[in-house]
Amino acid sequence: xxxxxDLIRWLSAAGGGDTVALKSLYDATSAKLYGVILRxxxxxxxxxxxxxxxxxxxxxKAAEFDPARASPITWMVTIARNRAIDRFRSRASRPxxxxxxxxxxxxxxxxxxxxxxxxxxxxxxxxxxxxLDPRHANVIRSAYFEGLSYDALxxxxxxxxxxxxxxxxxxxxxxxxxxxx
Amino acid sequence: MTGPDDQMDPNDQTNPAMxxxxxxxxxxxxxxxxxxxxxDVELRMARDPAYAAIVDGWQALxxxxxxxxxxxxxxxxxxxxxxATIAPVxxxxxxxxxxxxxxxxxxxxxxxTAVAAVAVSLLVARPDPVPPPAPGALxxxxxxxxxxxxxxxxxxxxxxxxxxxxxxxxxxxASAGKQPELWVIVGTHAPRSLGVIDMRAPQAxxxxxxxxxxxxxxxxxxxxxxxxxxxxxxxxxGPVVAAxxxxxx
Numbered sequence: 077x078x079x080x081x082d083l084i085r086w087l088s089a090a091g092g093g094d095t096v097a098l099k100s101l102y103d104a105t106s107a108k109l110y111g112v113i114l115r116x117x118x119x120x121x122x123x124x125x126x127x128x129x130x131x132x133x134x135x136x137k138a139a140e141f142d143p144a145r146a147s148p149i150t151w152m153v154t155i156a157r158n159r160a161i162d163r164f165r166s167r168a169s170r171p172x173x174x175x176x177x178x179x180x181x182x183x184x185x186x187x188x189x190x191x192x193x194x195x196x197x198x199x200x201x202x203x204x205x206x207x208l209d210p211r212h213a214n215v216i217r218s219a220y221f222e223g224l225s226y227d228a229l230x231x232x233x234x235x236x237x238x239x240x241x242x243x244x245x246x247x248x249x250x251x252x253x254x255x256x257x
Numbered sequence: 258m259t260g261p262d263d264q265m266d267p268n269d270q271t272n273p274a275m276x277x278x279x280x281x282x283x284x285x286x287x288x289x290x291x292x293x294x295x296x297d298v299e300l301r302m303a304r305d306p307a308y309a310a311i312v313d314g315w316q317a318l319x320x321x322x323x324x325x326x327x328x329x330x331x332x333x334x335x336x337x338x339x340x341a342t343i344a345p346v347x348x349x350x351x352x353x354x355x356x357x358x359x360x361x362x363x364x365x366x367x368x369x370t371a372v373a374a375v376a377v378s379l380l381v382a383r384p385d386p387v388p389p390p391a392p393g394a395l396x397x398x399x400x401x402x403x404x405x406x407x408x409x410x411x412x413x414x415x416x417x418x419x420x421x422x423x424x425x426x427x428x429x430x431a432s433a434g435k436q437p438e439l440w441v442i443v444g445t446h447a448p449r450s451l452g453v454i455d456m457r458a459p460q461a462x463x464x465x466x467x468x469x470x471x472x473x474x475x476x477x478x479x480x481x482x483x484x485x486x487x488x489x490x491x492x493x494x495g496p497v498v499a500a501x502x503x504x505x506x
Contacts, residue, residue, distance in 0.1 A: 093444055095343060102336055107328035115326045127331055131339045136447060145313050150320045157323075158295065161288050197321035219287045220322050226289050245275050248283050252318060 083148035091139030098135055105149070106131070109156040116160040116223050117167075126163050130156045161223035204254035205247075212247040219244060279311060286315035342447060342492075398478045398501035402431065410499045411456060411480070413439075414506075415472045421461040422472075424454060431498050432456045435482035440493060441468065442477040453487040454480070477502050 083104065089097030109130060114123040133155050141151055205213045215229050224232070230240035275283070284290050285298045302309035400411040412425045422439070437456045440448035449471065454462055464472065479500040481493035488494050 093446065095340070095445070098343065099336070099340075102339065106335070107330045108323070108326075110331040111326045111329040112323050114329055124332065124335055127335055128338050128342075132342050132447065135339075135343045145309065146316060147320075149323075150313075150316050153320055153323045154316055157288050162292055165291070198324035201318075201321040202325070216287070217322065219289050220319060221326075223288060225291065226284075244287065244289075245280055245283065248287070248315070248318075249275060255318060 080147060080149075084143045087134075087138050087141045087148055090135055091141065098131070098138075101134070102131055105152060108149070109152060112153060112156050113160045115221050116157065116164055122163055122167065123160070126156070126159045130159050133159070157220075164223035165225075200255060201251070204251040207254060208247045208250060209243070212243040215240060215243055216247050216251075278308060282308070282312040283315050285312055286319050343445070395506045396472065396474060396503040397506050398503045399427075400478060400480060400499040400501040402428075402499055403497050409501075413478050413501065413503075415464070415503060417469065417472075419461065420466065420469055421463050422451070422478075423459070423461050424456075425459045426456060430457045432482060435495060436485050436487055437480050437498070438483045438487050438493070440479045440481060441471050442479060443471055444476075448479065448493055450488065450491065451478075453483070456480070472503060474505055475502055 083101065086097040086101040086104075090101060106127065110123065110127050113126050113130070114120070117123045117126065130152070134152060137155075141148065146154075205216070208216075211233065215233060218224055218229055218232075219226075226237055226240055226244070230237040233240060235243075281290075281298060285295060290298065298312065302312055395414055395416055397412065397414040399409045400413055402408045402410050408428055410426070410428045410431050412427055414423045414425075415421075416423060424439075437454050439451040439454045439462065441451055442448045449468060451464055451468060452462065454460070477500055479493070479497050481488070481497045482495040483493070484495075
């Protein structure tokens, strides 16, 4: 398992133009990012395109990475999710693509998310999520993983947008209080 | 953190106390914002460290969610595509792409210093509608054709004091009805767009302030031909017709 120090060193070297360091970074992190992107987009072709964009972005922005502010994985996952969400939304806005249909397909697997636990942090977060109303926990996961806007989530849940936002924010605050010592 | 939220009735539907800043930061971390709102947050993060810290906190809180997703090994060709984008000379480039012309113009621009000398004399000799920039810090590039002729098509002079590149055509228009776009390439980094230009008339082309530091000795300027409005992707999509390296006058 690659440690954080390696990731920081590779990012720093990539920021200086070292392509070998970027390859090391890619080898260590691409399966994780591809999993996250695929979870949002489902379509493999789209996910491959986005993965490529993500590492080109990482390459260009590597010099801006500040290890004092975020872990390398948090930084890269943010880039990957933002890119994947943009792609998902631009796809969803095409008139022939039904947003609800896409959401339904992915809805099937949401409950399995927290079963696969990879880290202590994930377990703690899973525990915090479990203290929430299941519907609130579910919309937080959906917002994180499916690129759905609050409007789309509210429509899916059949509640006003204000209520939906209240669920999410209430849930996040509660999670923060559970997770912050 | 402790506070009134900890004691909240789970069935209570009222909004918990959350400052607008905190709520926006959480929305950003969750991915609920559209692209415009997200960029606003990122701009604010760049100039407001306290706000950036709030966003960082939410990001760090939520990122373990990503740990719960099973990793999937991507197909091997993805790395090849990334590699072709970031390290063009070493990579196998697809035919007719921007990169296929890179080794050619790299070779051409290797002799840029000699060409630049010619370029300077051309620049001085021709009546120039643009006021002559103050001497000292100017950098100039003779932008040579990437075809066999290697003829200088355009002279480019960067004037840091004005934050502009003065473009002076030195040959017949080579834009073939397409939209020429100017790029800067630093080392093996991907090209950065300096905006669309006109190859037919002398002009002072303003360079965005954040890109000016890139324009130093030895960096390459290149012109590609793009669809109307410029490259849709942020990278050159059409053929590179001219390139040259910046050198001190």
